[in-house]
Amino acid sequence: MTTPQSALPEQTPSPSAMERLDIRADKVRKTLGTRIASVTAIVIAVLWTIPTVGLLVTSFRPQADIKRSGWWTWFTDFTSTTDNYVEVLTGSRYQLSTFFVNSIVITLPAVVIPITLALLAAYAFAWIDFKGRNILFVAVFALQVVPLQVALIPLLTQYVKWDLNGTFWTVWLSHSIFALPLAIFLLHNFMKEIPRELVEAARVDGAGHVKIFFQVLMPLLVPAIASFAIFQFLWVWNDLLVALTFAGGDQNVAPLTVRVAELSGTRGQAWYLLSAGAFVSMVVPVIVFLALQRYFVRGLLAGSVKG
Structure with missing residues (x-):
């Protein structure tokens, strides 16, 4: 006894190798795009914060040190004052x-x-x-x-x-x-x-x-x-x-x-x-x-x- 063609379950055609490759490429691009955006945001945030950090460090440096060198030298001598x-x-x-x-x-x-x-x-x-x-x-x-x-x-x-x-x-x-x-x-x-x-x-x-x-x-x-x-x-x-x-x-x-x-x-x-x-x-x-x-x-x- 043969089963009618309409009674057979529909089968989803499997994607070809090229289609699978395109899907993987899209996932990689999305992942890289997210990572690049995150790294870019972090870099911008760091660059935006550097002047504020410099201002804070300078505000705690002695007068002689401020006139003699830049604020980044504080990280080597650690001289502070209020x-x-x-x-x-x-x-x-x-x-x-x-x-x-x-x-x-x-x-x-x-x-x-x-x-x-x-x-x-x-x-x-x-x-x-x-x-x-x-x-x-x-x-x-x-x-x-x-x-x-x-x-x-x-x-x-x-x-x-x-x-x-x-x-x-x-x-x-x-x-x-x-x-x-x-x-x-x-x-x-x-x-x-x-x-x-x-x-x-x-x-x-x-x-x-x-x-x-x-x-x-x-x-x-x-x-x-x-x-x-x-x-x-x-x-x-x-x-x-x-x-x-x-x-x-x-x-x-x-x-x-x-x-x-x-x-x-x-x-x-x-x-x-x-x-x-x-x-x-x-x-x-x-x-x-x-x-x-x-x-x-x-x-x-x-x-x-x-x-």
Whole structure:
């Protein structure tokens, strides 16, 4: 009795030797491509880190050694001192500790103010239907391409008229104004990705805008808020242009970046202190970024893709 042809199990044809060779070649190329990318990333990271390592090593070297040889010679003599940091932070001439406190006083409100205003504006653009909403949002988005340099002189003139010159308010307001367009855009995109069903369900339960904003949306906005907070913190802490324009002439208001810039201008007399002052300036943003980096990319990419 013969078995019908249709009843015979289908057999997958085995790949030829050439096809197997192509498959192996593809696997090798993918493996090598991954390894090459990893090695390239490691090399770039090492090259990027070398200046920071040199700055750190130089900041702990004695004045005579800094003037006599390069920082890489430290690995052979291991001569270290903390006198540079002591003189920079507590010395009567430089007093970087005062400017360090000024930077903290400037940075924290300059982060909180734009985030607070941007959250309210982003919610309005995302979930409140009002006349001219789209046109106004496009206008806010377009403000991102306006260079902040064009607003420095008009703002400074207005601050003088308001008698705010020489106070922290000038720096707080300036950083908040320059940060608002980007903050509104990022938070708006994140809010638009939140399922509409959540908001509609809250409305059915009788929740108003305030309750929806604080109880429904805010817990979901933590990654986006943290991301922009990191971005704004790094920008304000490392800023020199805005600080030099609005607070550079007053020691009681000027941040750390202004003092380090002045220190670099006198490097002929205090070259050995420049590395210590620069490292003091960069250690806080490095700590903040490393501690919260998991929020950074996730929050910035939120709303850029669906799914």
